[in-house]
Amino acid sequence: xxxxxxxxxxxxxxxxxxxxxxxxxxxxxxxxxxxxxxxxxxxxxxxxxxxxxxxxxxxxxxxxxxxxxxxxxxxxxxxxxxxxxxxxxxxxxxxxxxxxxxxxxxxxxxxxxxxxxxxxxxxxxxxxxxxxxxxxxxxxxxxxxxxxxxxxxxxxxxxxxxxxxxxxxxxxxxxxxxxxxxxxxxxxxxxxxxxxxxxxxxxxxxxxxxxxxxxxxxxxxxxxxxxxxxxxxxxxxxxxxxxxxxx
Numbered sequence: 354x355x356x357x358x359x360x361x362x363x364x365x366x367x368x369x370x371x372x373x374x375x376x377x378x379x380x381x382x383x384x385x386x387x388x389x390x391x392x393x394x395x396x397x398x399x400x401x402x403x404x405x406x407x408x409x410x411x412x413x414x415x416x417x418x419x420x421x422x423x424x425x426x427x428x429x430x431x432x433x434x435x436x437x438x439x440x441x442x443x444x445x446x447x448x449x450x451x452x453x454x455x456x457x458x459x460x461x462x463x464x465x466x467x468x469x470x471x472x473x474x475x476x477x478x479x480x481x482x483x484x485x486x487x488x489x490x491x492x493x494x495x496x497x498x499x500x501x502x503x504x505x506x507x508x509x510x511x512x513x514x515x516x517x518x519x520x521x522x523x524x525x526x527x528x529x530x531x532x533x534x535x536x537x538x539x540x541x542x543x544x545x546x547x548x549x550x551x552x553x554x555x556x557x558x559x560x561x562x563x564x565x566x567x568x569x570x571x572x573x574x575x576x577x578x579x580x581x582x583x584x585x586x587x588x589x590x591x592x593x594x595x596x597x598x599x600x
Contacts, residue, residue, distance in 0.1 A: 354509050355385045355460040356502050357435070358495075359423050361402065361467055363388035365495045375503060378512040386502060391415075394422040403468055412469030420464065420475040427462060437462045437481035438501070440494035441470070444483030447501055449524040451484065455501070456508035463502065465494030527580030529573060531564040563589055570595055 358366050366388035378384045395402050403413040436458050486497045506512050534545045548560045569576050570593050
């Protein structure tokens, strides 16, 4: 799977995406992350890619022309009408389900904005969808793009060495993941829960499910009603004070 990142700072993408699991996946040709410098597509002799906004206002706006040229060059090079994603605080909130959908799309183009944003015509000509990683504003779109790429890459077969990992993590079943422990058995007087040392796999799975329910109820109660809950789950949650919403 190929990810193309339209950016003014290609080295920022390279420095962060060539290490750890994502870097190893690239070395194994499971994925390819290619930053594309938007400045390479400007016709302005000094390399400028921004200008003042029409109608006045603070800041500068990234121009549509070099962005669209870069995108169309990628489409010509790949022979595909590539799906474009614009990282913006105004976009739909990116979530685990979105990562799964993106993983099924094939190759993707991420557009990273800067300054006060990009000329709206660029988004229209690329048919770009806007996505956000949260309700806050960053200095540029590179960090959100890398967050989204990382989440999508984990869905690509072979990227994670433990094939079972994605299915047991937070949000996979609508709930947060249970707490995890490793050696030593006692750390500064704090012990690993005895159930995890019991060797009783059925009891361990029950404990993990209950801890997942408890953690979600305490930290993200908004997720509870969206999760797939059994009668046993509902009985346990009722003991914590949960009441299922009507309708």
